[in-house]
Amino acid sequence: MIDGGITPQAGKVEFYRHSLGEAEKAAMGRVLDTLFLTTGDEVYAFEREFAEHLGVPDVVTVSSCTAALHLSLLGYGIGPGDEVITTAMTFIASATPVFHVGATPVLVDVEPNTGNIDPAAVEAAITPATKAIIAVHLYGTMVDIVSLRDIADRHGLALIEDAAHCVEGVRDGYRPGQLGDTSCFSFYATKTLTCGEGGAIAVRDPELAERLRLLRLHGMSKNAADRYHGKYEHWDMVALGWKANLTNIQAAMLRPQLGKLEGRRQRRDDISHRYDDAVAAIGGIERPTVPDGVVPARHLYTVWIPDGRRDAVLRFMGAEGVGTAVNYRAIHQLTWLREHLDLRFPLPHAERIGAETISLPLYDKLTEAEIDRVCDVLARAIVETR
Numbered sequence: 001m002i003d004g005g006i007t008p009q010a011g012k013v014e015f016y017r018h019s020l021g022e023a024e025k026a027a028m029g030r031v032l033d034t035l036f037l038t039t040g041d042e043v044y045a046f047e048r049e050f051a052e053h054l055g056v057p058d059v060v061t062v063s064s065c066t067a068a069l070h071l072s073l074l075g076y077g078i079g080p081g082d083e084v085i086t087t088a089m090t091f092i093a094s095a096t097p098v099f100h101v102g103a104t105p106v107l108v109d110v111e112p113n114t115g116n117i118d119p120a121a122v123e124a125a126i127t128p129a130t131k132a133i134i135a136v137h138l139y140g141t142m143v144d145i146v147s148l149r150d151i152a153d154r155h156g157l158a159l160i161e162d163a164a165h166c167v168e169g170v171r172d173g174y175r176p177g178q179l180g181d182t183s184c185f186s187f188y189a190t191k192t193l194t195c196g197e198g199g200a201i202a203v204r205d206p207e208l209a210e211r212l213r214l215l216r217l218h219g220m221s222k223n224a225a226d227r228y229h230g231k232y233e234h235w236d237m238v239a240l241g242w243k244a245n246l247t248n249i250q251a252a253m254l255r256p257q258l259g260k261l262e263g264r265r266q267r268r269d270d271i272s273h274r275y276d277d278a279v280a281a282i283g284g285i286e287r288p289t290v291p292d293g294v295v296p297a298r299h300l301y302t303v304w305i306p307d308g309r310r311d312a313v314l315r316f317m318g319a320e321g322v323g324t325a326v327n328y329r330a331i332h333q334l335t336w337l338r339e340h341l342d343l344r345f346p347l348p349h350a351e352r353i354g355a356e357t358i359s360l361p362l363y364d365k366l367t368e369a370e371i372d373r374v375c376d377v378l379a380r381a382i383v384e385t386r
């Protein structure tokens with residue numbers, strides 16, 4: 001079989017395995033039997049269903065979370081001369097769209113116990129040029145969204161949520177998209193709701209939703225499906241847009257997953273508690289805390305290995321056949337960003353987390369034996385690297 005070397009390896013605990021199966025195959029098959037492979041009825045149905053699932057007025061699907069963040073900034077007309085505050089402890093895509101629109105990213109530090117953006121640091125970083133905050137729900141634990149909403153309102157800023165890790169999370173009774181102006185989701189291959197690549201924007205303002213729909217498809221007044229129905233009418237180009245639409249094939253794959261998200265979250269919650277117990281028993285390892293009032297999405301399970309031993313632990317676990325990942329090294333320490341960011345604040349907590357972090361396998365298909373094996377290999381790694 002030609003698989004690019006990505007068939008699961010016997011005996012290895014993979015870092016991630018998706019849970020797509022017969023329902024998703026059948027849904028894609030239905031699309032292949034129709035005329036419209038690209039944006040059409042499946043996409044519109046998924047947008048309605050996902051909006052209902054999140055409890056938000058509208059969802060605009062796009063090709064990635066990166067595009068969702070980019071279009072959110074464009075939707076607010078953010079550009080040269082504007083500043084956008086975001087976190088140093090995230091994936092690079094939380095900050096790169098700020099460069100793409102010509103604005104200035106301002107990185108602030110995170111809470112030492114969660115790794116999430118620190119609202120006090122956000123408030124301290126606001127200047128007359130600040131236009132937006134991009135808040136990342138790291139690992140699936142929502143940021144202090146109530147405080148950030150309050151800060152955004154008092155300073156007249158857009159609050160953009162990077163919810164790439166957090167379809168399922170809740171904090172203080174709010175889900176992603178319910179307090180943010182836009183909330184950006186990722187359906188990338190390793191996410192808990194996936195179609196390989198894809199994204200969505202939850203949006204509360206109908207005018208902004210309209211604009212985002214234009215921006216995702218060349219600024220065209222009609223897409224292919226609209227043009228097909230009824231008699232031909234000319235389309236117009238009414239904005240300078242991008243090509244960032246989702247296809248019917250992708251949307252069909254996503255729809256059957258919505259009803260399974262909470263059950264799978266609970267399974268990952270159980271696995272996380274198993275890891276918590278193991279980490280406590282091993283000793284000498286820290287882990288992020290989940291604050292009161294949070295229902296964590298449990299996208300990633302991360303441990304923090306102190307004393308400069310992280311990379312040695314990574315190597316040991318890899319050699320023992322346990323897949324791991326680093327989410328993330330602090331982004332201002334990566335070459336291009338180091339050269340292009342103008343740092344205004346020290347970022348010690350993000351740097352500490354970036355130097356210590358390891359993500360363990362976390363998905364509902366993990367077997368009991370695999371969970372035990374991850375715990376055992378982690379314990380031995382800590383002893384061996386002392």
Ligand SMILES: Cc1ncc(COP(=O)(O)O)c(C=O)c1O
Nearest residue numbers: 064065066091093164186187188
């Ligand atoms: C926090 C965060 N933001 C943004 C993204 C970008 O998502 P996408 O790959 O869908 O563009 C990711 C992807 O892993 C992410 O983890």
